[in-house]
Amino acid sequence: MDHLHRSAVAHHRSQPGPDRVATPWLALLAGPLSYGIAAPALVLDDLAEVLGTGEQAAAAGVTAFGWGIALGTPLLAAMLARRGVRAVLTVATALLAAGTLLLVLIPSLPALVAGAAVQALGSAGLTVTAMKLADSPRRMGVAAASLAVVGATGPLTGALVADMISWQAALALPLLAALAVPAARRGATPPDAVPASFDPLGMVVVAMLVTAAVVVPHRPLVAGPAALALLLLLVARMRVRPDGFLPAAVAGNGRFLAASALAFALGVVNFALLYAAPELLREHAGWDGTRSGVVLLAPYLFGGFCSAFLVAASGRAPRRVVAAALLVAGAAAPLLAAVTTAVPLLLLAMALASLAAATGQGVLALHATGVVPASHRAEALGLFNLAYLLSVAFGPAIAVTLW
Numbered sequence: 001m002d003h004l005h006r007s008a009v010a011h012h013r014s015q016p017g018p019d020r021v022a023t024p025w026l027a028l029l030a031g032p033l034s035y036g037i038a039a040p041a042l043v044l045d046d047l048a049e050v051l052g053t054g055e056q057a058a059a060a061g062v063t064a065f066g067w068g069i070a071l072g073t074p075l076l077a078a079m080l081a082r083r084g085v086r087a088v089l090t091v092a093t094a095l096l097a098a099g100t101l102l103l104v105l106i107p108s109l110p111a112l113v114a115g116a117a118v119q120a121l122g123s124a125g126l127t128v129t130a131m132k133l134a135d136s137p138r139r140m141g142v143a144a145a146s147l148a149v150v151g152a153t154g155p156l157t158g159a160l161v162a163d164m165i166s167w168q169a170a171l172a173l174p175l176l177a178a179l180a181v182p183a184a185r186r187g188a189t190p191p192d193a194v195p196a197s198f199d200p201l202g203m204v205v206v207a208m209l210v211t212a213a214v215v216v217p218h219r220p221l222v223a224g225p226a227a228l229a230l231l232l233l234l235v236a237r238m239r240v241r242p243d244g245f246l247p248a249a250v251a252g253n254g255r256f257l258a259a260s261a262l263a264f265a266l267g268v269v270n271f272a273l274l275y276a277a278p279e280l281l282r283e284h285a286g287w288d289g290t291r292s293g294v295v296l297l298a299p300y301l302f303g304g305f306c307s308a309f310l311v312a313a314s315g316r317a318p319r320r321v322v323a324a325a326l327l328v329a330g331a332a333a334p335l336l337a338a339v340t341t342a343v344p345l346l347l348l349a350m351a352l353a354s355l356a357a358a359t360g361q362g363v364l365a366l367h368a369t370g371v372v373p374a375s376h377r378a379e380a381l382g383l384f385n386l387a388y389l390l391s392v393a394f395g396p397a398i399a400v401t402l403w
Contacts, residue, residue: 021133021187023142029180030130031146033123035173036065038154043162051109061116066392068120071210076125077382092125100175104168126177141311144362148304202245205234217397250372250380259368260387266330267388270357271395284341299347303354311362329356
């Protein structure tokens with residue numbers, strides 16, 4: 001009997017594991033999330049006309065998408081840790097498809113908001129999965145660069161798709177990520193470990209905290225105290241339940257928190273300059289929105305493409321050197337934009353911000369997940385990405401205030 005057991009184990013070990021997901025599939029799985037943020041930028045007037053509202057009301061869909069990715073990132077990451085890649089791919093794809101159907105089939109403001117939020121939940125799940133499957137600096141760099149490149153080309157792509165097909169097609173662009181799902185399923189692996197029992201109270205507090213944080217830039221006097229109170233409640237919950245929805249091994253890790261904070265700061269700088277760029281170019285060069293949109297492709301594509309190579313090379317550099325370089329680039333970008341009126345220097349500032357944010361997302365994600373126990377790396381990746389994505393809510397608000 002012992003001989004039979006050893007033979008069975010040997011046979012099992014000799015079987016090939018799941019195929020490694022090819023890097024281009026990871027880029028396709030992650031990148032289309034940025035279409036949900038960027039593609040509607042130049043079609044808001046079409047949406048407002050169809051919905052019979054103003055552009056500000058039509059932009060509520062973009063706000064709902066931002067809330068969905070901020071909330072969906074930690075929720076789907078927790079599911080990834082507990083149920084594995086295939087379960088998350090199934091749920092995320094279903095959410096992505098359901099949200100897209102709402103957006104394209106029901107031309108009303110409530111459907112736009114609800115559809116964008118549901119679509120974002122699915123997009124967040126696919127992006128977290130792509131970064132979980134990116135098991136090397138090179139592959140992580142490609143996944144992070146895909147988000148930056150799609151974000152840079154998103155407004156122009158959305159406008160072209162809307163002109164050639166329809167505004168519904170522009171809103172459906174995040175669905176492109178579903179094309180990579182079959183390849184990702186073939187590369188699926190079991191969960192890292194059997195997790196502790198589910199913590200519904202912790203999940204609810206995290207969801208409320210994320211919602212309050214997203215609202216802070218728009219209603220600071222109300223959302224700020226609420227976010228602080230929820231943060232204190234979450235800390236208390238973590239002490240009572242250290243293995244709960246927010247694991248103490250992750251949230252209490254100083255190096256993880258430092259990496260997440262730096263990623264958030266770099267994201268704020270990048271998104272602030274991205275939203276300030278058209279106004280700065282109009283003021284200093286007299287360019288209209290269309291010309292600015294085309295010219296801005298250069299610095300943001302530069303940042304996105306170069307980040308893939310820098311993330312891949314970062315594994316050979318000391319962490320402190322990499323962090324210092326990101327800090328310098330992230331600080332230089334807004335300072336340069338604030339003191340110069342020359343268009344080439346403005347574009348340089350935007351390129352620096354894009355490069356620092358895209359590189360930081362990839363490099364710091366590797367650092368943040370590398371300092372926590374293996375059994376909590378999926379949750380760590382979700383919380384790290386949450387910190388980065390919250391910058392989408394803060395960056396534009398700061399741009400409006402300063403510029």
